Amino acid sequence: MHIMNDRVTGGARGRREHSPELKRELVARSLLPGASVSAIALDAGINANLLFTWRRARRNSAGQTPGPSTPVLLPVSIEAPQEVDVVAPTPAPPAGRPATGTIEIDIGGSRVRLRGVVDDATVRCVLQSLRGAA
Structure with missing residues (x-):
């Protein structure tokens, strides 16, 4: 389990502020093939929506256009009915x-x-x- 106390600083309004290192680490883990964003967020003690927001921010800062990720071709077999x-x-x-x-x-x-x-x-x-x- 991931312990966040040393990586979270308190904000002026009492909201948690996550360190840039934690954000980068979690976003990188969530972008690996087969990774579950929900599982990574749960393990880190954050809401999955927050991790999706960080992913979107990274994509936008990298100049990528919003939209679906790169399509993946899946194997298909056709059987005669x-x-x-x-x-x-x-x-x-x-x-x-x-x-x-x-x-x-x-x-x-x-x-x-x-x-x-x-x-x-x-x-x-x-x-x-x-x-x-x-």
């Missing part, structure tokens, strides 16, 4: 309903596609089968 085709039996369509159609359901990283005339009983049966397979 699993598809299950279910061809529903084709009962005669009720009057006023279209004769064909497709229903796609994305569930658990898989896609279920129902083609043709699909009635309530068929959808219910497919969903119950999926529930049983999970």
Whole structure:
């Protein structure tokens, strides 16, 4: 744990004034890759917002423009989705309903596609089968 008593001076209004060395040290630690500003501030006994203010002041004094830090590219892998085709039996369509159609359901990283005339009983049966397979 960091002890700040020797690095903090009392101000005229009773506010703590942190030494420039402490500010530089904490800002430098917070700028390391993977560093947690909140953890560093907690360890030093200060509010994380204060450390963010010091970081912003350092950036502005260095002539850097405010904005997001340098972007970091992360590795990405793409996997082919699993598809299950279910061809529903084709009962005669009720009057006023279209004769064909497709229903796609994305569930658990898989896609279920129902083609043709699909009635309530068929959808219910497919969903119950999926529930049983999970």
